[in-house]
Amino acid sequence: MTDLFSPIKFGAVEASNRVLMAPLTRCRADADHVPTEMMATYYAQRASSGLLIAEATMAMEGCSAFWREPGIHSDAQVEGWKKVTDAVHAKGGKIFLQIWHGGRACHPALNDGKQPVAPSEIAITNDTVHTPEGKQNYTVPRALSDDEIPAIIAGFKKAAENAKAANFDGVEVHGANGYLLDEFLRDGANLREGPYGGSMENRARLLLEVIEVVSDVWGSDHVGVRLSPLNSFNSMKDSDPVGLITWLAAKLNDYDLAYLHLMRSDFLGEQSADVVTPAREHYKGTLIVNMGYGAEEAADAVASGKADAVAFGVPFIANPDLPERLKAGAELNEANPDTFYTQGEEGYIDYPAMS
DSSP, X not given: OOOTTSOEEETTEEESOSEEEXXXXXXXXXXXXXXXXXXXXXXXXXXXXXXXXXXXEEXXXXXXXXXXXXXXXXXXXXXXXXXXXXXXXXXXXXXXXXEEOOGGXXXXXXXXXXXXXXXXXXXXXXXXXXXXXXXXXXXXXXXXXXXXXXXXHHHXXXXXXXXXXXXXXXXXXXXXXXXXXXXXXXXXXXXXXXXXXXXXXXXTHHHHHHHHHHHHHHOGGGEEEXXXXXXXXXXXXXXXXXXXXXXXXXXXXXXXXSEEEEEOSOTTSSOOOOOHHHHHHHOOSOEEEESSOOHHHHHHHHHTTSOSEEEESHHHHHOTTHHHHHHHTOOOOOOOGGGTTOSSSTTTTOOOOOO
């Protein structure tokens, strides 16, 4: 019987188990968004994951939505990430890089005063953003013109090339959580007309064009996609989330991807529906599920065929050896939310493994 500890292939990438580390923004890069030695230690500690999906990483300059998140657009960043991938591979691990544009979640205080861009001029209103000057409200973004979009696509392609140069095993395209690609996907943030607005097909156009150019670099069997049709984080909503994931799940079959990574619920509890069932029914490739799975439910999801693998977030923060702990039925360390987005070693590389 297939279980969480059975081997699996994500496209062309072989993994030893189905306990995956979800992408987790931790803000431990330096002020120039260069990955640090501390990050290499952090990821290497968690290399027993079947697949590490590294945190949201700036595909291009000027799209920072956090303070000190990493980038992949400069030579120094590529060299910093090489230290991470070398450390993970030395421990026998596999690691994909999540490439990302913050869209309207970017803030002028993080981007030399630059106004954020989005599909439409609608600001995030249900949260504030951490900046070097403290928490601030989000600003109203500028709507991208159609003729600016090719430069965004080219930026993702260059990020994919740089991720390859940094020796990752593949890349995940971040189409979730209210950042740029997700903003285009969902009709609560995309009110534009023309080729990138209106119908589901048009709203998905940018995501699909990014998948195509990234696949040109890597081969699609080294490319994953993350989606969150229900998540209202960053003021996101869609009038038909089940219809959207049903359409996308079927459409993504055209690309022979390494996987579809689906966030099943809403951080804020404002929208609820079953999006996993239609994704499983319509997507013919490898399905990773995420958000709120405990050991028992995750094991059942894989054993029953509801999903092929499960990505864990917060449990991996506090338990660097999470697969071993789950297999042994061992107690889990508790994560400390106060250190999720700080800059030091505390709450980052000091959680103990099993003795």
